[in-house]
Amino acid sequence: xxxxxxKIFFLALVLVAAAIGYGxxxxxxxxxxxxxxxxxxxxxxxxxxxxxxxxxxxxxxxxLNQVVAIKGIISKIIIDSSKSQATIxxxxxxxxxxxxxxxxxxxxxxxxxxxxxxEVVVKGVCTGKLMxxxxxxxxxxx
Amino acid sequence: xxxxxxxxxGLCCFYFVHAQKKYYTxxxxxSFEAGTSVEDVNAINKSVTSIFDASSGQYEFALLINGxxxxxxxxxxxxxxxxxxxxxxxxxxxxxxxxxxxxxxFSKDGxxxxxxxxxxxxxxxxxxxxVPGTFIIHGGNISAKAQFNVALADYxxxxxxxxxxxxxxxxxxxxxxxxxxx
Numbered sequence: 001x002x003x004x005x006x007k008i009f010f011l012a013l014v015l016v017a018a019a020i021g022y023g024x025x026x027x028x029x030x031x032x033x034x035x036x037x038x039x040x041x042x043x044x045x046x047x048x049x050x051x052x053x054x055x056x057x058x059x060x061x062x063x064l065n066q067v068v069a070i071k072g073i074i075s076k077i078i079i080d081s082s083k084s085q086a087t088i089x090x091x092x093x094x095x096x097x098x099x100x101x102x103x104x105x106x107x108x109x110x111x112x113x114x115x116x117x118x119e120v121v122v123k124g125v126c127t128g129k130l131m132x133x134x135x136x137x138x139x140x141x142x
Numbered sequence: 143x144x145x146x147x148x149x150x151x152g153l154c155c156f157y158f159v160h161a162q163k164k165y166y167t168x169x170x171x172x173s174f175e176a177g178t179s180v181e182d183v184n185a186i187n188k189s190v191t192s193i194f195d196a197s198s199g200q201y202e203f204a205l206l207i208n209g210x211x212x213x214x215x216x217x218x219x220x221x222x223x224x225x226x227x228x229x230x231x232x233x234x235x236x237x238x239x240x241x242x243x244x245x246x247x248f249s250k251d252g253x254x255x256x257x258x259x260x261x262x263x264x265x266x267x268x269x270x271x272x273v274p275g276t277f278i279i280h281g282g283n284i285s286a287k288a289q290f291n292v293a294l295a296d297y298x299x300x301x302x303x304x305x306x307x308x309x310x311x312x313x314x315x316x317x318x319x320x321x322x323x324x
Contacts, residue, residue, distance in 0.1 A: 031215045064208060078169050085188055087169045100168045102188045128206040128232050130191045132168055136209055
């Protein structure tokens with residue numbers, strides 16, 4: 001009678017320790033590094049702009065918080081070294097809609113050889129649409 | 143025909159806007175500190191859109207709630223799903239005026255105090271606010287900075303009891319935008 005009780009007690013202890021460990025793991029887990037993830041959707045700048053302009057809510061339901069890769073032409077590169085902030089704006093076929101791609105701070109270096117008019121593929125998390133469609137945590141996909 | 147007319151009207155507006163000395167940014171930052179002594183809870187949004195009219199003083203901000211980046215995945219998840227309900231209310235807005243626009247000389251370098259007054263909409267709740275800030279003009283570049291407090295209760299943002307001592311009831315908000323001429 002004594003032995004199985006001991007076993008159960010030990011098992012319970014291991015389970016509790018595992019649960020606490022898992023709790024800590026969840027609590028301290030960093031947001032995923034998008035650079036390491038592959039895109040769930042691939043678009044051209046024009047096609048995602050069309051999808052968002054047709055029905056923003058529907059587009060959000062599908063693409064919000066998803067990793068997307070977008071191919072487009074650079075209309076502007078904004079690097080603010082004082083805030084270590086790097087952004088590329090892609091143009092679309094709608095002059096009022098661009099795609100604002102906010103890069104990882106550490107990716108600023110990879111934008112240095114780029115210029116306005118270049119075609120690039122940007123990978124990032126779709127965050128929604130203000131005037132522009134916004135991608136966060138971006139990197140250049142090669 | 144109607145569509146063409148609307149498009150033309152839109153274009154006219156665009157040029158009219160152009161003539162009015164408006165400034166805009168799509169890469170403004172808004173960050174906040176909602177931590178207590180128990181826990182740091184900070185986040186930053188780097189793609190804030192803002193526009194102002196240097197003659198009338200009209201001033202607008204818009205940001206995506208989903209665009210706030212946290213240090214920890216779980217914080218970001220709770221923020222979006224539980225507190226801000228960002229799938230239902232994906233955006234926050236400010237719409238108002240720079241009250242003392244006439245005392246800011248946008249063509250002369252310097253640091254000018256500016257007071258902005260208007261309606262802040264977060265979590266589908268709109269409140270009148272008045273915020274003191276600073277406009278910095280340096281070599282033709284215009285930037286604006288401000289700091290103000292937001293009480294969670296004012297915007298019906300409720301925090302469950304379990305984490306009540308970890309999240310401040312008053313959140314410090316920091317705004318930092320560098321503008322370019324439209």
